Amino acid sequence: MRTRLLILALVSGQTVLxxxxxxxxxxxxxxxxxxxxxxxxxxxVPATLMxxxxxxxxxxxxxxxxxxxxxxxxxxxxxxxxxxNLQDAFMQADFNRFVIDFSGDGSGAYQFAVTxxxxxxxxxxxxxxxxxxxxxxxxxxxxxxxxxxxxSEVFIPxxxxxxxxxxxxxxxxxxxxSLQLYELATNHIYASQPQTTSNSDFYLKMPKxxxxxxxxxxxxxxxxxxxxxxxxxxxxxxxxxFDLVFKPDHHQKLSLAVNPDxxxxxxxxxxxxxxTVETLVTDKRPFFTQDIGVMNVNAEQNTKLIHxxxxxxxxxxxxxxxxxxxxxxxFIHQGDNWQFAGFAAxxxxxxxxxxxxxxxxxxxxxEDTWQSGVLVxxxxxxxxxxxxxxxxxxxxxxxxxxxxxxxxxxxxxxERGEDSQGYGVSTNxxxxxxxxxxxxxxxxxxxxEFDNNDLGYxxxxxxxxxxxxxxxAVNYSSGFINRIQYNVxxxxxxxxxxxxxxxxxxxxxxxxxxxxxxxxxxFDYQTAGWDDLIGAGLGQYENRDLLKSWFFYGSPYTxxxxxxxxxxxxxxxxxxxxxxxxxxxxxxPHENWSLKFNNFYRQGDGMVIASGPGQVAxxxxxxxxxxxxxxxxxxxxxxxxxxxQWAILDADTKAVYDIRGHHLSPVSAVDNSFTDxxxxxxxxxxxxxxxxxxxxxxxxxxxxxxxxxxxxxxWLSELNSMWQQREQDQLTFKVRYLF
Numbered sequence: 001m002r003t004r005l006l007i008l009a010l011v012s013g014q015t016v017l018x019x020x021x022x023x024x025x026x027x028x029x030x031x032x033x034x035x036x037x038x039x040x041x042x043x044x045v046p047a048t049l050m051x052x053x054x055x056x057x058x059x060x061x062x063x064x065x066x067x068x069x070x071x072x073x074x075x076x077x078x079x080x081x082x083x084x085n086l087q088d089a090f091m092q093a094d095f096n097r098f099v100i101d102f103s104g105d106g107s108g109a110y111q112f113a114v115t116x117x118x119x120x121x122x123x124x125x126x127x128x129x130x131x132x133x134x135x136x137x138x139x140x141x142x143x144x145x146x147x148x149x150x151x152s153e154v155f156i157p158x159x160x161x162x163x164x165x166x167x168x169x170x171x172x173x174x175x176x177x178s179l180q181l182y183e184l185a186t187n188h189i190y191a192s193q194p195q196t197t198s199n200s201d202f203y204l205k206m207p208k209x210x211x212x213x214x215x216x217x218x219x220x221x222x223x224x225x226x227x228x229x230x231x232x233x234x235x236x237x238x239x240x241x242f243d244l245v246f247k248p249d250h251h252q253k254l255s256l257a258v259n260p261d262x263x264x265x266x267x268x269x270x271x272x273x274x275x276t277v278e279t280l281v282t283d284k285r286p287f288f289t290q291d292i293g294v295m296n297v298n299a300e301q302n303t304k305l306i307h308x309x310x311x312x313x314x315x316x317x318x319x320x321x322x323x324x325x326x327x328x329x330x331f332i333h334q335g336d337n338w339q340f341a342g343f344a345a346x347x348x349x350x351x352x353x354x355x356x357x358x359x360x361x362x363x364x365x366x367e368d369t370w371q372s373g374v375l376v377x378x379x380x381x382x383x384x385x386x387x388x389x390x391x392x393x394x395x396x397x398x399x400x401x402x403x404x405x406x407x408x409x410x411x412x413x414x415e416r417g418e419d420s421q422g423y424g425v426s427t428n429x430x431x432x433x434x435x436x437x438x439x440x441x442x443x444x445x446x447x448x449e450f451d452n453n454d455l456g457y458x459x460x461x462x463x464x465x466x467x468x469x470x471x472x473a474v475n476y477s478s479g480f481i482n483r484i485q486y487n488v489x490x491x492x493x494x495x496x497x498x499x500x501x502x503x504x505x506x507x508x509x510x511x512x513x514x515x516x517x518x519x520x521x522x523f524d525y526q527t528a529g530w531d532d533l534i535g536a537g538l539g540q541y542e543n544r545d546l547l548k549s550w551f552f553y554g555s556p557y558t559x560x561x562x563x564x565x566x567x568x569x570x571x572x573x574x575x576x577x578x579x580x581x582x583x584x585x586x587x588x589p590h591e592n593w594s595l596k597f598n599n600f601y602r603q604g605d606g607m608v609i610a611s612g613p614g615q616v617a618x619x620x621x622x623x624x625x626x627x628x629x630x631x632x633x634x635x636x637x638x639x640x641x642x643x644x645q646w647a648i649l650d651a652d653t654k655a656v657y658d659i660r661g662h663h664l665s666p667v668s669a670v671d672n673s674f675t676d677x678x679x680x681x682x683x684x685x686x687x688x689x690x691x692x693x694x695x696x697x698x699x700x701x702x703x704x705x706x707x708x709x710x711x712x713x714x715w716l717s718e719l720n721s722m723w724q725q726r727e728q729d730q731l732t733f734k735v736r737y738l739f
């Protein structure tokens with residue numbers, strides 16, 4: 001992308017006359033000569049913290065319109081890897097990554113990356129230093145190649161994010177800027193500060209530049225329309241909606257969305273989940289990914305009070321897999337110390353009244369090294385005569401060596417006149433001995449009445465989770481190994497009544513080799529404990545001790561072909577043993593194209609699932625999953641991606657047990673064998689008109705098949721049958737445009 005602006009650049013309080021700036025990757029305009037220069041870089045992966053001035057040079061300056069970031073990477077032709085990737089996809093190329101803390105106070109930041117080849121990634125970096133890659137921002141980037149180095153250039157407008165400028169007495173604002181080069185050939189990372197986002201003092205040590213950030217008012221209107229043709233149901237549907245955004249200034253934003261539910265065109269990955277834990281799926285819908293850092297409450301084990309995939313999910317009467325959303329509204333205010341936010345989303349009522357309404361409010365106060373806040377949610381489900389509320393009081397503290405995060409959680413549910421109230425607590429304490437060594441303690445308790453699933457997510461309730469995690473890395477400057485990282489994880493789990501649950505004790509070692517390849521090995525010991533969730537909640541029995549092992553090798557990423565392979569050998573189930581194999585291959589025949597071919601196979605005789613109330617079955621099973629992805633550029637603005645996923649589970653009954661008096665009692669002459677096969681495919685064309693402006697043409701085809709006839713049919717013939725007798729076959733045309 002390119003932009004032409006006649007600007008007056010302000011760097012460190014000095015005025016620099018800037019000629020016409022063109023984001024082309026060359027860094028040849030006069031304004032770059034007056035930029036803040038980053039010459040000292042540190043090797044942060046492996047974390048030798050060796051200082052260098054011959055790997056990368058960074059530059060940054062701010063204007064009235066936004067911030068410009070530039071890199072010069074001293075990698076000669078033949079020593080660097082150039083490859084394009086789709087937005088937010090894995091970057092198999094040399095790349096520059098950088099973090100911008102627009103407020104300069106650690107209240108949150110944004111992470112960006114651009115590859116040699118034009119691929120990009122962006123993500124929200126929360127105050128707890130966790131990343132959320134679902135966010136997509138408005139920014140521009142370009143790269144350019146020279147004989148002895150390559151350069152990248154980025155422009156991020158102030159209006160692309162919400163933040164409170166941290167102004168000094170002279171009216172200038174401090175903006176945190178941290179720069180990195182990822183060197184693909186060696187798996188090394190060089191950074192402008194001797195910390196990464198895994199270090200608790202990352203925000204505290206971020207270098208700052210000064211910027212004159214004017215007060216700005218902005219309107220944005222993003223209408224979109226889709227037309228969908230269903231070839232199975234022989235029906236078509238046309239839908240329209242829009243997002244309207246008003247920003248009185250950088251620290252305030254009001255967003256309104258009408259019919260926003262079809263904002264995500266990509267299909268989810270196949271999920272053959274027969275466990276008692278729901279699969280956590282992320283949300284790429286644009287309305288729900290904005291300003292998520294302010295709403296974030298960090299609790300252990302992915303416990304969330306806001307899981308936006310609940311909004312617009314299946315209707316309560318079971319008639320709609322996706323419930324249309326009539327509208328949603330969100331506001332953000334970020335003051336010097338206080339932050340306030342809230343949103344509401346209203347689903348369509350439907351003929352049965354099965355639509356749901358969701359409301360969220362957030363307030364947070366912060367100082368330099370700590371913050372504390374409250375989050376409340378309210379969900380109305382008229383069809384079920386159910387109202388649900390959740391609340392959290394969360395706090396955080398960070399210093400050079402310590403970080404601490406905690407949350408007190410509560411829920412209150414009324415359904416058909418019956419009331420229930422639950423509570424929980426989450427704590428994470430980390431001590432950083434040095435950049436290579438840290439110790440973390442984690443604790444989560446959710447009582448048996450805690451229920452946040454109306455709008456949130458949890459793995460389970462009635463749970464006490466304790467973990468002690470130690471990590472230590474040793475770095476080498478010569479030899480065939482660059483780094484060895486050792487990790488020890490000790491867990492203890494019980495339900496809220498104190499009944500001991502299975503818990504995993506783990507040792508894991510990771511090796512980065514000098515040629516850029518990697519090797520990992522882990523050994524796990526799962527202690528005996530009671531399974532109190534299986535048996536449809538009507539029984540519990542004690543599992544045995546289990547030993548598990550895993551080995552992984554990843555080839556160097558350089559060249560046109562790379563691969564990775566892993567092997568697992570696990571004890572499992574009641575008396576079973578399992579083997580698992582995985583092979584991932586990537587072929588890049590051209591710098592703009594890549595083909596990924598991933599295969600997963602697990603076989604064993606210890607898969608245990610509930611087969612009825614108070615009854616479990618152990619299966620001899622085979623699970624195979626295949627993933628093929630072809631992606632690249634047809635032209636500068638036209639992307640093509642093709643995805644095919646296929647999974648098959650053959651489960652042959654080994655034994656069936658009734659749970660009687662906490663013991664397993666064998667049941668004879670019962671056969672619960674089954675085969676579960678599914679496939680999904682997608683061909684997507686995306687024409688990029690600009691930021692939040694695209695034209696999509698998407699074709700989806702998929703099917704599933706479930707029966708009890710195990711092992712009597714060939715897998716490939718069954719795949720061909722599902723392809724012909726598809727359950728999903730639709731073509732979608734979508735256009736959106738930012739005004």
